[in-house]
Amino acid sequence: MSEASPEHHYKTDYSSLTPPKILLFDWHGTLVDTLDAMYSAMEEMLPQLETLNLVSRLTPEAECKKDEDAKLVRYIRIFRRLHPKILAERRVSRTEIFNAVFADDLDARRIAHNAYNDCYRSHYGEVKPYQEGIFEYLSAIKLLGIKVGVATNRSREFLEHELLIVDQGRWKTLFDTTVCADDVPEYKPSPDVIVQAASRLEAVADESVWYVGDSHTDMVTAYHAGVTRVFFNGAHWEERWIDRVIACKEQNPEAPQVVVDSFEQLMAVLAAVQQFNRDNGISLFQDDVNSVRPLPYPPRDPPPKRIEPDWHPAVVKLAKPRFILFDWHATLVDTLDAMYHAVDDMIPEFESLGLINRLITADQSKSPEDAKLVDHVRHYQELHPKVKEDRKISRTDIFEVLFGDDQGAKQIAHKAFTHHYRNHFGTVLPFEPNVKNMLIGLRNIGLGIGVITNRDREFFVEELKRVECNSWEHLFDTDICGDDTVKRKPHPDQIIEACRAVNLPVSKEIWYVGDSTTDMIAASCAGVTGVFFNGAQWDQSWLEKIFPGNERYPHKPDVVVNDFSEFWAMVLTCMNLRREE
Structure with a gap:
């Protein structure tokens, strides 16, 4: 040879x-190649971080050696699962993951490896x-x-x-x-x-x-x-x-x-x-x-590429913003732990609240995944385990999936959620490290900003005080909470009320930034610019599924951003484009 x-x-x-x-x-x-078993074990192990007391031992993002490590730590801290890009590419080992997210904490890494091994026993073999x-x-x-x-x-x-x-x-x-x-x-x-x-x-x-x-x-x-x-x-x-x-x-x-x-x-x-x-x-x-040496064997085929969301060409069609409204939970801040604990507590009460019989039918569901969630809640009176593992859907979206257009049922559900949320809320973290600086930057270039949230005012006021030691309170020109209007999102009432509060007409010059289909429906119905904040890192195929743009579900975002650095760049681009005209 x-x-x-x-x-x-x-x-x-x-x-x-x-x-x-x-x-x-x-x-x-x-x-x-033991990738299937490895990633299955990792996805089973990461939701256990809270019970293993490892969430607080994740490496602070500021101490991460690489930007990629910081993003991984943030994603695991918030969603308790691997970043979708890692799952799609299937290139990174559990050792790499644990070394990145626990850095020099050898004891935390040892606990994580042991928990992984316990999970791996259920999957290894192939x-x-x-x-x-x-x-x-x-x-x-x-x-x-x-x-x-x-x-x-x-x-x-x-x-x-x-x-x-x-x-x-x-x-x-x-x-x-x-x-x-x-x-x-x-x-x-x-x-x-x-x-x-x-x-x-x-x-x-x-x-x-x-x-x-x-x-x-x-x-x-x-x-x-x-x-x-x-x-x-x-x-x-x-x-x-x-x-x-x-x-x-x-x-x-x-x-x-x-x-x-x-x-x-x-x-x-x-x-x-x-x-x-x-x-x-x-x-x-x-x-x-x-x-x-043997006759040459071919190398392993490269993994399929993850299709990243790419709706950014729409930026050239966006109206120059005058005022920017933000969703609160899972957009500006992370309160996922308290939210899911409260939902877990309230769903077993559905029967006593008269809500089981008000769940929508399979043919009324938006997608097969929605129908499975409704069916699971109906039969087991709990969230489907995958929803809790993914940690990507807000309680508002959950109620939309379960009750559709039944406003009365959703009001009962929101009230029950509020009762249980009192037992859990407390820790409030910025969704990204530089959210506060981004908000200050928006104000510095002359834009007004506000918050639209389905969170009840008693919780929003307290959470606003707790995030970064009460340093956000002066940042917002208005805030409209779930109990400030008769109807909550996805109805446009809160957006309309926010515009009235700052004496601005409802128009595309008002941007609403949110992480859920509920947020985008509210923006579309109000007639403002809908900016979907893809903090959960859904891929393009999933976004097309949740925003089909068909006759039954016509509402779609005007643009998608994956993080606030992209959002900030987009705002500056829109401002500069209009200044040159």
């Missing part, structure tokens, strides 16, 4: 590489090679006289079971050693698993040991162990962290020394190392790499 060279754009300095005597591999995401031909490639590496091992954060009970079933069990004899997280004191990025693996092979952890892994954590682990760092980019990262760290090796000593996108490229690297040493009169390995 002719010699091949790696095809990626990262250049390997073969003169600086110590030829490998041992090749150690990460397990998940490098040798095997395991397959990460790409075609791994057995053949590892067999070829062993023919070269290189010892092969696994160093993983996987627990021993899971690794042993997965070894028995992957590739019909024929991998069992491939490995000279396996070291798991429960064999050593600390999880990666501690170097313990690598150091232990080398020791079991009667070697020291030095650059003659190569560690092949698919994550930043793996590279940090290899750096701390003092071994050669090989980044396996089987997940096809497009904007890879390695682009940044390789460019700044002084600040990022964990930068990989070798980058490969497939096992075929790994064999090509070994062939190039062998050839370089031959040219310098040094004999390596027990056989010629190109004579033992």
